[in-house]
Amino acid sequence: MDKNLINQGFSLWCDFIERDFLNSKFKTLISEGKILGATSNPSIFANAFKNSPAYQSQIQALQGKEAKEIYESLAIEDIQTSARLLRALWDENKDNGYISIEIDPLFCDDSKASIEEGKRLFQSIGEPNVMIKVPATKAGFEVMEELLAQNISINATLIFSPAQALECLEAFKRARSRGGVGKSVISVFVSRLDRCVDSSLPKEFQAQLGIINAKHIYNLIENFGDKDTRTLFASTGVKGGDLRASYYVDELLLPHSINTAPLETIEAYFSHNDTRLKDSNVDFDSFVGKLQNIQVQKVYSQLLEEGLKAFKESFVDLLQTLKR
Numbered sequence: 001m002d003k004n005l006i007n008q009g010f011s012l013w014c015d016f017i018e019r020d021f022l023n024s025k026f027k028t029l030i031s032e033g034k035i036l037g038a039t040s041n042p043s044i045f046a047n048a049f050k051n052s053p054a055y056q057s058q059i060q061a062l063q064g065k066e067a068k069e070i071y072e073s074l075a076i077e078d079i080q081t082s083a084r085l086l087r088a089l090w091d092e093n094k095d096n097g098y099i100s101i102e103i104d105p106l107f108c109d110d111s112k113a114s115i116e117e118g119k120r121l122f123q124s125i126g127e128p129n130v131m132i133k134v135p136a137t138k139a140g141f142e143v144m145e146e147l148l149a150q151n152i153s154i155n156a157t158l159i160f161s162p163a164q165a166l167e168c169l170e171a172f173k174r175a176r177s178r179g180g181v182g183k184s185v186i187s188v189f190v191s192r193l194d195r196c197v198d199s200s201l202p203k204e205f206q207a208q209l210g211i212i213n214a215k216h217i218y219n220l221i222e223n224f225g226d227k228d229t230r231t232l233f234a235s236t237g238v239k240g241g242d243l244r245a246s247y248y249v250d251e252l253l254l255p256h257s258i259n260t261a262p263l264e265t266i267e268a269y270f271s272h273n274d275t276r277l278k279d280s281n282v283d284f285d286s287f288v289g290k291l292q293n294i295q296v297q298k299v300y301s302q303l304l305e306e307g308l309k310a311f312k313e314s315f316v317d318l319l320q321t322l323k324r
Contacts, residue, residue: 001033002275009256010277011096012249013037015234016044016263019054022081025263034270036089036096038082039155039187039234039260041133042105042311045075046318059322067319068104075101076125083127090129094183095230100155101125102133103143105311111139111146118147131155131185135308136164141171144184148175153182155232158307160189161300165217169224176228183228185258186221189235190214190248192303197294198241205291207243211251213296216284218254232258237265250274 001012014026014035029035049055055074062070082099090097101121107113118132132147133155134140140156148154148171156168168186193210201209218231236248236259244250245268249259255277261269288296 001036002273005253005275005277006036008277009095009230010253011036011258012266012269013039013096013098013232013258013260014263014266015039015041015236015260017078017082017099018044018048018052019078019081020052021263022078022085026082027085029266030085030089034266037086037098037258037260039100039133039232040075040079040082041102041157042318043314045071045078046314046321048078049074049318050321067322070322071318072121072124076121079125079130080127083125083129087127087129097129098131098153098155098183099129100131100133102135102157102311105135105308105315108135108137108308108312109139111142114139114143115146118143118152119150122147122152131183133157133187135311136168136186137304137308141167144168145171145175145178148172148182148184149178149180151180151182154184155187156184157187157234158189158304159186159217160193160213160303161297162217162220164300164304165220166224169221169226169229172226172229176226183230184226185230185232186217187232187234187260188214188217189303189307190233190252191237191239192235192307193299195239196299196303197291200293201291207241207247208287209291209294209296210248212282212284212287214252215254215280215282218252218257219280219282222256222280230256230258232260234260236260237262244268246272246274251278253278254280 086097131153134143135158190210198206233252249269
C-alpha cells in the first residue's frame with residue numbers, strides 16, 4: 001500500500017477469512033503490504049463452514065458436541081491463525097494488525113450475555129490483537145463500554161446513522177474514563193445505504209448517499225477527538241450496477257480511517273491503485289434535503305433491523321448445519 005496513505009493513517013483490511021485462504025493468499029496480501037488487518041462476521045463464517053472442504057474433517061471429529069461449541073472451535077482456530085499472521089503489524093504501532101470476531105448475534109439485545117461472551121471469547125482466543133465485534137444497539141453500547149473498560153478492543157458494527165456513531169463515542173469515552181485502554185473502530189456501512197435507496201432516486205443522485213453519509217459520520221468521529229478510535233468503512237463491495245468494483249474504496253481514502261473490503265474489491269483497487277487522499281467535506285443536510293421521497297431516519301432503522309436479522313439468520317442456519 002502507498003506509504004503516504006499509511007502515514008496519513010489510512011488502512012485497508014480484508015473482510016474475509018477462510019482456512020485455506022488464511023494459509024495461502026492471506027499471507028501473501030500481508031507480506032506484500034496490501035492489507036493491514038482483517039474482519040469477520042457471522043455470515044462469512046456460515047458460508048465458510050458450510051461450503052469449504054477445509055473444515056469438514058474437524059466438524060466430523062466434533063460431532064456429539066453442541067452446535068455452538070462446534071462453531072466456536074472452528075471460529076476460534078481461524079481467529080487465532082489470523083491474529084498470529086497479523087501480529088507483526090500490531091506490534092509495530094497497535095493501530096493495525098487486528099482481526100475481529102462478533103458476539104453471538106442472538107444476544108444483540110442482552111447486554112449481560114454479550115459481555116460474558118465477549119470476555120470469554122477474548123480469553124479463549126488468547127491473542128492481544130483481537131477486536132470483539134458488537135452491534136450498535138441500545139444493549140450494545142453498554143457492552144462496548146464494559147468490554148473496553150476491561151481493556152478489550154472493540155469493533156462497533158452495523159452503524160448506519162450519525163446518532164449511532166455518537167452513542168459509540170460516548171460509550172468509549174466512559175470506558176476510557178474508567179481506565180480502559182485499547183483501540184476501537186466504528187464500522188460505518190456504506191453500500192447498503194445506496195442499494196436500499198437508489199432504485200427510488202434519479203440517476204444523478206444514485207451511488208452518493210452512502211458516501212456522503214459515511215463522510216458525515218467520519219467527520220463527527222474525527223471532531224470528537226478520540227485518537228484511539230478510527231472510522232472503519234464497511235459494506236464496501238459493489239453488487240451489480242455499473243459502478244467500478246473499487247468505487248467505495250476509491251471514494252473513501254481518508255486520513256485516520258480504515259476500509260474493510262471483500263477480496264475481489266481489494267484486487268480491483270490494486271489493479272489501478274488510487275493513492276489520492278479524498279476530501280471529507282460534505283453538506284449532508286443539503287444533500288438529504290434533495291432526496292424528496294427518502295426518509296433517511298427510517299432507512300437507517302430499516303437497515304439496522306435487516307442487518308441484525310441477516311446475522312441472526314446466518315447464525316441459526318449455521319448452527320443447524322453443524323448439528324447434522
